[in-house]
Amino acid sequence: MISLLATGALAFCLQPTTTSSGQEPEAPQRSWTITADWVYTVSGDAIENGAVTVTDGRISAVGSAAGEGDLHVTAITPGLVDLGARISLGDDAVEQVHESTPAMRITDAWNPYSTRFGRELQSGVTTVLMVQPDRNVIGGLGAAVKTGGPLEERLIADERVVSAVIGSQPSSGNSPAFRRPNGLFNRRPTTRMGVEWVARKAFYDAIAKAEGVIDPEPLEAAGLDVLGRVLNGELPLFVAAEATQDIRTAIFLKEEFGFPHLILDSAAEAWKEPKLLQRSGASVVLPPFAWSGRTGQAGGFMAWNTVELLEELGVTYALSGQGNRDRERRLFLQPAFAVRAGGTPALALAAATLTPAQMIGIDDRVGSIEVGKDADLCFWNGEPTRFTTDVIGVMVGGELAVDPREASAHKLR
Amino acid sequence: MLLTQLCSAALLGLAGGELQPIAATPLAGDFAVRAQVLHLGDGTAVENGIVVVSDGKIRAAGSMDVPTGMTVIEHAGHVSPGMISPWAPNLLPGTERNETTRPFLEDLHLVHAFDGSLEAVEDALSAGITTVQLLGSTRNVVAGRTAAVKTAGHGAGPNVLDRDLALMVVINSSSANNGRYPTSYSGISTELTQRLAVGEGAWGEVKSGRRPLLIAVTDRHDILRATSLFAGSGATGALAGATLAGEVLDAVAASGMQVVVPPYGPGVTSRAIESLTAIANSDVPFAFGLGFPSTFRYAAAVALRDGADETSMRRAFHHDAAVILGLEDRIGRLAPGFDADLVLWSGDPLDLTSSPQAVYVDGVLEFEASVANAR
Numbered sequence: 001m002i003s004l005l006a007t008g009a010l011a012f013c014l015q016p017t018t019t020s021s022g023q024e025p026e027a028p029q030r031s032w033t034i035t036a037d038w039v040y041t042v043s044g045d046a047i048e049n050g051a052v053t054v055t056d057g058r059i060s061a062v063g064s065a066a067g068e069g070d071l072h073v074t075a076i077t078p079g080l081v082d083l084g085a086r087i088s089l090g091d092d093a094v095e096q097v098h099e100s101t102p103a104m105r106i107t108d109a110w111n112p113y114s115t116r117f118g119r120e121l122q123s124g125v126t127t128v129l130m131v132q133p134d135r136n137v138i139g140g141l142g143a144a145v146k147t148g149g150p151l152e153e154r155l156i157a158d159e160r161v162v163s164a165v166i167g168s169q170p171s172s173g174n175s176p177a178f179r180r181p182n183g184l185f186n187r188r189p190t191t192r193m194g195v196e197w198v199a200r201k202a203f204y205d206a207i208a209k210a211e212g213v214i215d216p217e218p219l220e221a222a223g224l225d226v227l228g229r230v231l232n233g234e235l236p237l238f239v240a241a242e243a244t245q246d247i248r249t250a251i252f253l254k255e256e257f258g259f260p261h262l263i264l265d266s267a268a269e270a271w272k273e274p275k276l277l278q279r280s281g282a283s284v285v286l287p288p289f290a291w292s293g294r295t296g297q298a299g300g301f302m303a304w305n306t307v308e309l310l311e312e313l314g315v316t317y318a319l320s321g322q323g324n325r326d327r328e329r330r331l332f333l334q335p336a337f338a339v340r341a342g343g344t345p346a347l348a349l350a351a352a353t354l355t356p357a358q359m360i361g362i363d364d365r366v367g368s369i370e371v372g373k374d375a376d377l378c379f380w381n382g383e384p385t386r387f388t389t390d391v392i393g394v395m396v397g398g399e400l401a402v403d404p405r406e407a408s409a410h411k412l413r
Numbered sequence: 414m415l416l417t418q419l420c421s422a423a424l425l426g427l428a429g430g431e432l433q434p435i436a437a438t439p440l441a442g443d444f445a446v447r448a449q450v451l452h453l454g455d456g457t458a459v460e461n462g463i464v465v466v467s468d469g470k471i472r473a474a475g476s477m478d479v480p481t482g483m484t485v486i487e488h489a490g491h492v493s494p495g496m497i498s499p500w501a502p503n504l505l506p507g508t509e510r511n512e513t514t515r516p517f518l519e520d521l522h523l524v525h526a527f528d529g530s531l532e533a534v535e536d537a538l539s540a541g542i543t544t545v546q547l548l549g550s551t552r553n554v555v556a557g558r559t560a561a562v563k564t565a566g567h568g569a570g571p572n573v574l575d576r577d578l579a580l581m582v583v584i585n586s587s588s589a590n591n592g593r594y595p596t597s598y599s600g601i602s603t604e605l606t607q608r609l610a611v612g613e614g615a616w617g618e619v620k621s622g623r624r625p626l627l628i629a630v631t632d633r634h635d636i637l638r639a640t641s642l643f644a645g646s647g648a649t650g651a652l653a654g655a656t657l658a659g660e661v662l663d664a665v666a667a668s669g670m671q672v673v674v675p676p677y678g679p680g681v682t683s684r685a686i687e688s689l690t691a692i693a694n695s696d697v698p699f700a701f702g703l704g705f706p707s708t709f710r711y712a713a714a715v716a717l718r719d720g721a722d723e724t725s726m727r728r729a730f731h732h733d734a735a736v737i738l739g740l741e742d743r744i745g746r747l748a749p750g751f752d753a754d755l756v757l758w759s760g761d762p763l764d765l766t767s768s769p770q771a772v773y774v775d776g777v778l779e780f781e782a783s784v785a786n787a788r
Contacts, residue, residue, distance in 0.1 A: 089586075089598060091589075091590055091596065091597070092586050092589050092590060092596075092597055092598050093597055093598060093599065094596070094597050094599075095594075095595055095596055095597040095599050095600040095603075096596040096597070097593070097594035097595060097596060097600060101599075101600075103603070104597065104599035104600065104603065105599055105602075105603075106599070108598050108599040108601075108602035108603065108638065109597055109598035109599045109602075110634065111632065111634040112634060112637070113632070113633050113634055132599075140599060218607070219603070
């Protein structure tokens, strides 16, 4: 039998581009000293009159400012990390031959030239998690990538999560097999019950395969092996679950199969099941706050005091802009919303930087301002958790993606 | 690549016109053409050059005296080898191109769908295109085995140069999302990786470099996906159909693959043309895809205006296209032993106001503008 896992390492081996005239572009500056009224390291205390030194794309020193640097801004935070950015090639990125395809890699369906990366970058997001769109119950392997910088350095880590969806999305558009011509969409599930059944069967099959009870075809076998890595705690299950009943279902799956790491993405109604959430040990990614409370992909209702409640319960949370086209709903504003509704500024800022990086195990590279980490920085014209503050500059891997010295920087889309 | 360079070096010697015609009694039907400018197909040209045709093959070409007793066609214009396109989807009937039964068709021979009497074939011939590669549908992931055919000379069945040429693979959005597996890029990559690893049938020949790939791509990320998928596998071939291939030239060059530029006409974006210019000014061999025969030379003319290298542009229509087909020893140049596929132009082929006045395939006059216009 062929091991698909052994042969499927298809992560892009990205090459740098040249200009169309064939001339090598001048190498951008990747070493800097940036001073700021405040440096929010996130991993430690904020530093007043601080400085961050960047050498060849990495942070080489953090401390008090001594003299003038190359740049001065009001505030520096780590580059923002969005686990819910939802950047993909749409239907081309999800293998719908089956409703559960855990072995499929999002890196095989990655368009690094998507303008949506640039859009996130312009408003301070330097790292995103890419997962499959919500057509499958279990979509496949997700990867963490940068939104800017040299192409060959964009992949931070492949295989960080197994993505899944619990809700009505994977069943919408499917039709029962009777009275229809045969086709791909005569498939399960057609209801939330079916979604739950597909997810549960997949995990049972994974156990059965591990115990040698079943011997499936190579493609399915590879997928069950991937689910085995969820069961043994190597990979988190990253589940989009907005409505209360979907959050419940996801938690029940975690408890039934005993897998250690569950991340509830787009968990708008997490606040409705506080005790269950606390008991489960799951962490959550919140969709962007909305004036009406209706948010996320399926219009879940998120109370304004959700963050306050999660902090009281000790539930780990991250914030997301969900790749919103509208700048007013992107990640950089979410900590301000969270603080306004009762969140702690330090935790709210961490929820857009270090916390999501820790959730998917990439905090050795990004998420805080520490010596040795990638020089992914976000520059602000005021206190980051205030409404009146805007992102005015962005650095990725030591390269200035948005120059804070340019007056129009904060007018960017 | 090395082979290509060696060929080019050999061709440079040819361009000097030092060739001597073979002294022999001309056969009936043998002839010579004297042109104001004779394009040899390797990008070079000879003024007042002569090409001698005998028994359907070129006997000599360059600056020389016409062999005694031979009929000479005096042409007050340019003469080039017949043009070649390694990407000619429209030359198979639309209804016969798309085998929808399954998406992986390693053993499908596209030549069986060819009909030489098709109007599209005649149109290609009248535009000066004498050899094309037949393509399968881009809605399948493995679309079949391509064939190289001529656009004329189908008297006793199709005039086929190679009926079992490249394995056509489609790595773009159109081969997914057709209501069957695979519906995604991830599925395409997973499946192709497995087939390559197993190496059965045509894939074994691909891995050993004996059978080239013709990879249909659209976006730049398709090129990155294709080149990384086949990197280190031993596969050779061409990437066809990507408008912006010139923007990822490093990845293309590192893969050792050639490029087939998709067909352009009026309205093409300047970014596409800049991409073509970048390819033309690099070492990557390239050729042109065939859409409408009447606009086959359009992109070349626009890229020349954009600063593309003229020699490499001229070579793309002939020798480099033949290299992509693996037929560089038989077509694409005016050199002894090559097929006598000739186009007699009213002016410079890279001038869009020029048109073919006569086209010879295998030494036979197959198209004459004066006759066609009189119809």
